[in-house]
Amino acid sequence: MCTTCGCQGGGRIEGDGHQHGHGGARLRRVSIERGLLEKNDAFARANREAFARQGIFALNLVSSPGSGKTSLLTATIALLKNRVPIAVVEGDQQTTLDAERIRAAGAPAIQINTGQGCHLDAHSVGHAVERLAPLPDSLLLIENVGNLVCPAAFDLGEAHKVVILSVTEGEDKPLKYPDMFAAADVLLLNKVDLLPHVTFDVDRCLLYARRVNPRLHVLRTSATTGEGLDAWTGWILAAARGAKRARGSHGMPALAPG
Numbered sequence: 435m436c437t438t439c440g441c442q443g444g445g446r447i448e449g450d451g452h453q454h455g456h457g458g459a460r461l462r463r464v465s466i467e468r469g470l471l472e473k474n475d476a477f478a479r480a481n482r483e484a485f486a487r488q489g490i491f492a493l494n495l496v497s498s499p500g501s502g503k504t505s506l507l508t509a510t511i512a513l514l515k516n517r518v519p520i521a522v523v524e525g526d527q528q529t530t531l532d533a534e535r536i537r538a539a540g541a542p543a544i545q546i547n548t549g550q551g552c553h554l555d556a557h558s559v560g561h562a563v564e565r566l567a568p569l570p571d572s573l574l575l576i577e578n579v580g581n582l583v584c585p586a587a588f589d590l591g592e593a594h595k596v597v598i599l600s601v602t603e604g605e606d607k608p609l610k611y612p613d614m615f616a617a618a619d620v621l622l623l624n625k626v627d628l629l630p631h632v633t634f635d636v637d638r639c640l641l642y643a644r645r646v647n648p649r650l651h652v653l654r655t656s657a658t659t660g661e662g663l664d665a666w667t668g669w670i671l672a673a674a675r676g677a678k679r680a681r682g683s684h685g686m687p688a689l690a691p692g
């Protein structure tokens with residue numbers, strides 16, 4: 435059970451037509467969840483204000499376990515670290531393995547272990563960022579816990595959620611986990627180098643994804659071969675500049691030419 439969002443249990447059974455998880459217990463769970471989300475939203479607002487004050491552009495990477503978040507992050511750091519300061523918050527239930535991979539790639543990282551929790555929340559991310567102390571005008575990359583459900587509901591104060599789906603997971607995931615694809619602004623369709631070896635209908639996947647979220651910006655990537663990573667890093671830099679312009683200042687001062 436997730437002890438941080440109470441997402442366990444209940445549901446609608448096919449052919450049954452009504453929601454299970456009855457009466458008082460369900461109502462109590464709904465009100466606990468609402469309280470948690472309201473609290474989280476307040477911390478997320480504070481994070482967003484702090485990021486804006488410091489010119490930090492934050493992205494929240496969400497996906498199921500193993501779709502390639504850490505691999506994409508290490509590849510992104512390799513491509514951008516000489517152009518913009520980067521700091522990383524790593525979320526996992528256990529271990530500091532991913533933070534170690536990020537530090538080896540050349541960016542400061544801090545790991546949050548959520549224990550039984552199935553997502554990062556804005557309060558712990560705020561504390562982690564205080565400890566990380568990213569430079570002004572930097573890029574903050576947050577790798578959420580591998581889970582296509584709960585992280586959709588928890589705003590961390592990021593500028594954008596980026597959902598990663600790998601071609602080994604099946605093209606039906608946008609329909610099965612619509613909240614996540616609706617909450618994201620960008621979809622990285624990762625592991626495209628494996629397309630010749632798996633049964634995965636890219637067009638159908640994108641049709642499903644756009645049915646859930648017509649605004650979704652889609653990039654096809656391979657962290658292994660590097661395909662699509664220039665487009666991905668180009669999107670990051672353009673979006674960071676756009677966010678800065680929207681805040682009323684121009685350009686990314688810390689950005690070296692490249």
Ligand SMILES: Nc1nc2c(ncn2[C@@H]2O[C@H](COP(=O)(O)OP(=O)(O)O)[C@@H](O)[C@H]2O)c(=O)[nH]1
Binds near residue numbers: 499500502655
């Ligand atoms: N073939 C292929 N493998 C990948 C790619 N990206 C990640 N992987 C592999 O997928 C596995 C999980 O990757 P990881 O980055 O740890 O995923 P995370 O759990 O989402 O952070 C590792 O064995 C990676 O080497 C890719 O684009 N292509």
Ligand SMILES: [Mg+2]
Binds near residue numbers: 503504505532577
């Ligand atoms: Mg990872």
